[in-house]
Amino acid sequence: MSIDKKLADALLARAEKGDSTVLRSVELKSLFDQIKTLPPEERGAFGKEINALRQKLEHLLSQHQLKSEKLEAIDVTAPMDVNSSLPELLPATEGSVHPTMKEIAKINDIFSRMGFEVWESRSIDDDYHMFTSLNFPEDHPARDDYDTFITEEGLIAPAHTSTMQNRIYKARKKDLEAGKPIAAIVTDRVFRNEDLDARHEHTFHQLEGVYVSKDVNVGNLIATLEEFLSSYFGKKVESRVNPFYFPFTEPSFEFSLSCPFCDKKGCSVCSQTGWIELLGCGMIHPNVLKEGGIDPDVYSGFAWGLGIERLIMMKYGIEDVRHFQSAKLDFLRQFA
Numbered sequence: 001m002s003i004d005k006k007l008a009d010a011l012l013a014r015a016e017k018g019d020s021t022v023l024r025s026v027e028l029k030s031l032f033d034q035i036k037t038l039p040p041e042e043r044g045a046f047g048k049e050i051n052a053l054r055q056k057l058e059h060l061l062s063q064h065q066l067k068s069e070k071l072e073a074i075d076v077t078a079p080m081d082v083n084s085s086l087p088e089l090l091p092a093t094e095g096s097v098h099p100t101m102k103e104i105a106k107i108n109d110i111f112s113r114m115g116f117e118v119w120e121s122r123s124i125d126d127d128y129h130m131f132t133s134l135n136f137p138e139d140h141p142a143r144d145d146y147d148t149f150i151t152e153e154g155l156i157a158p159a160h161t162s163t164m165q166n167r168i169y170k171a172r173k174k175d176l177e178a179g180k181p182i183a184a185i186v187t188d189r190v191f192r193n194e195d196l197d198a199r200h201e202h203t204f205h206q207l208e209g210v211y212v213s214k215d216v217n218v219g220n221l222i223a224t225l226e227e228f229l230s231s232y233f234g235k236k237v238e239s240r241v242n243p244f245y246f247p248f249t250e251p252s253f254e255f256s257l258s259c260p261f262c263d264k265k266g267c268s269v270c271s272q273t274g275w276i277e278l279l280g281c282g283m284i285h286p287n288v289l290k291e292g293g294i295d296p297d298v299y300s301g302f303a304w305g306l307g308i309e310r311l312i313m314m315k316y317g318i319e320d321v322r323h324f325q326s327a328k329l330d331f332l333r334q335f336a
C-alpha cells in the first residue's frame, strides 16, 4: 500500500502555493486514519511514507514563506523621514544611551509637549539648503562664517540644522494655509571645520526651531525659548536679547539667559556676569519664507538655533566639549 499519487500531488501543489491549511487538511488526516485499517506488517512502511510527505509539505511551506517575506530595501545613509517603515528599535541589553542622545530625547519631549514636531536633518546636504534657501547671496561674506566640509561633487556636511527650514516650510505649507501654524524643531548633527579645543568640536548637535503663523512677533519667540529653557533646567529663567546679524533672520538677536546656577549673582558658569549668551534667533527673513513657498505678506515666524552640547555642558557642569565624542567610559558612565 502506498499513497495515491494524485492525492499526494494535489497536497504538494497546495503547499507550494503557501496554503498552510494543507497540514490540517481532511485529505492528510484521512491518510493517517488509513494506517489503522492496514494489516500490521504494512503499517510501518505506510506511516513512514505519510511522514515523509508531511515533511515535504512543511518544507515547501517554509520556502514559500521565505520568498514572500520580501526584505524591504533600506538606504542606511538616508535620514529617518526618507526610510518610511523602519522596524522599531530593539531595546539595548548592554551599555547605555549616550548622554547627548539622552538629553536630545528630553529636548524633543519638551517641545513635543509644546506642540512642535521633531525633524531630523541630513548628514550630507547641498548648497541650496545650506545657503541659498536661507538668503545667503552668492559670494556673500556671511558664507565664510560657516567653515564647513565640501565634497568634490559640491555636497556639504551641513554646518547648521537650518538646512531643514526650506524642507519644513514646503512640507507644511498646505497645513499652514488650512490654519495650522508650522511648529517644528530639528535636533541633529552638524559639522564645522574648527580648531579643536575645550569649547570647539568639528561635530556637534544643534537644536533648530521654527514657528510660522499669522501675526507672530518677537514676544512669542522669547516666551517660547524661556518656556523651553525653564523646563529643561527645571527652574524659571529670565532672558535678554541683543541685536545681532544672521542672513536668514531679520531682526536677528543674540539670546542670553539668566544664569540658572547663581541667580544672576555671578559664578564660574556665567563668567561672573550672571548671564549666559546661549543662542542666535530672530524673525524669519521674508526671503526665506518666500523661498519656502510661504507668502511673507500674510505669514511671519521666528527661528532659533543653539548648540545642544553647550546646553548639556551647562546643565551638568561639563568642562570640555571633547568628552562627548571621546568614548571615555568614565565620562559616559556618569550618565548611565
Ligand SMILES: [Zn+2]
Binding pocket: 259, 260, 261, 262, 263, 264, 265, 266, 267, 268, 269, 270, 271, 272, 274, 275
Ligand atoms: Zn552664574
